[in-house]
Amino acid sequence: MKQIQWFPGHMAKARRLVEEKLPIIDIVYELLDSRIPESSRNPMLDEIIKNKPRLVILNKSDLADEDQTQKWLKKYTKQGINCVAINSLTGNVLSIIYKKTLEILKPLVEKEAKKGMQARSYRAMVVGIPNVGKSQFINNLAGKNKVKTGNLPGVTKIQSYIRTQKNLLLLDNPGILWPKFENEKVSLNLALLGSIKDDILPLDEVAIYGIKFLADKYPGRLKEKYGVIFQKEFDPINIMDQIGIRRGCRISGGEIDYDRVINLFLYDVRNLKLGRMTFETVNDVEI
Numbered sequence: 001m002k003q004i005q006w007f008p009g010h011m012a013k014a015r016r017l018v019e020e021k022l023p024i025i026d027i028v029y030e031l032l033d034s035r036i037p038e039s040s041r042n043p044m045l046d047e048i049i050k051n052k053p054r055l056v057i058l059n060k061s062d063l064a065d066e067d068q069t070q071k072w073l074k075k076y077t078k079q080g081i082n083c084v085a086i087n088s089l090t091g092n093v094l095s096i097i098y099k100k101t102l103e104i105l106k107p108l109v110e111k112e113a114k115k116g117m118q119a120r121s122y123r124a125m126v127v128g129i130p131n132v133g134k135s136q137f138i139n140n141l142a143g144k145n146k147v148k149t150g151n152l153p154g155v156t157k158i159q160s161y162i163r164t165q166k167n168l169l170l171l172d173n174p175g176i177l178w179p180k181f182e183n184e185k186v187s188l189n190l191a192l193l194g195s196i197k198d199d200i201l202p203l204d205e206v207a208i209y210g211i212k213f214l215a216d217k218y219p220g221r222l223k224e225k226y227g228v229i230f231q232k233e234f235d236p237i238n239i240m241d242q243i244g245i246r247r248g249c250r251i252s253g254g255e256i257d258y259d260r261v262i263n264l265f266l267y268d269v270r271n272l273k274l275g276r277m278t279f280e281t282v283n284d285v286e287i
C-alpha cells in the first residue's frame, strides 16, 4: 500500500493540485470509507472546493454495517449533502454515479440547454485521503474501455481524462488529500483499518482501541470468533490473553505472545474476519 507522510509543504501542494483543476470540472466526487465516514474526510475540503457541486461517495460499503451506512446517508442528506453508498468492487457503480451526477448538475444542464448549448460530457474529479479506493473507483467507472481521452484543454496545461460509457469524463489523476490526523480518534480509526502506516501509532494502542470498540458495539463477534468471555470490568489484557490462548499465540515458556495476538486481531478486523463493521456511528461525531 502506498503511504504518504503529510507535512505542511505536502498539504499545500495537494491542495493546490485540486484547486488548480476546479475551474475545468463540473463536479467533485468526495470518496469516503463507509466504515469511518468522518475520519476519512479531509478537514479542509469545503474550503478548497467552495461551492463546486459535490457528491459524497461512501465507498467500501461491502465492509461496513449496512444499518449504519443507511444512518450516515440519512444524516448527510438531512444536511443537504448529496451522497451515495457503493462497493467499487462490483459492476453497477457507473449507472448509480451517473444518475446522481445528473441530479446534482440539473441546474447546470438546464442553464446550458436554455443557452442553446449542445449536451456534453460532464467532467468529474475524484478526491479523497489515501486508501479510500480512488484508483479502484476510477478503474471501475472506466470499465473495459480504459482509454484516456487526452488533449482536452485545461487551464494551465493539457489535461487528460478517462472516458466512461456514459457522458461522464474523469480526470485521470485523483486528488489525494490528507485526513484530520491531529485528532486522536481519527488517527486510531485510520490505523485500525490500515489506512495510515502501522508505525505511526503504537500497534498495541490501536489493537486495544479496536478490542474496546468491539467489546462495546459487537461483543458477540469477539465471543464467536475467539470464544471471549467478558469480565465485569473491561480488561483488554484479559481479552488478549483469551485470544492468545485460543489461537495458540505463545512464546517459548508458554507466555502469551502479545505481538502475535495484536497482528492477528488487526488482520481479522481489516480482512472482514470479524464481519462487516462500522467504527464511527452518526452519534459519535459532531458534523
Ligand SMILES: Nc1nc2c(ncn2[C@@H]2O[C@H](COP(=O)(O)OP(=O)(O)O)[C@@H](O)[C@H]2O)c(=O)[nH]1
Pocket: 059, 060, 061, 062, 063, 086, 087, 088, 089, 128, 129, 130, 131, 132, 133, 134, 135, 136, 137
Ligand atoms: N472491499 C472493498 N475494497 C475496496 C473497495 N474499493 C477499494 N477497495 C480496496 O481498497 C484498497 C485501496 O484502494 P485504492 O483504490 O488503491 O485506494 P486509493 O489509495 O484511494 O487509490 C485496495 O486494496 C482496493 O482493492 C470497495 O468498495 N470494497
Ligand SMILES: [Mg+2]
Pocket: 134, 135, 136
Ligand atoms: Mg490510488
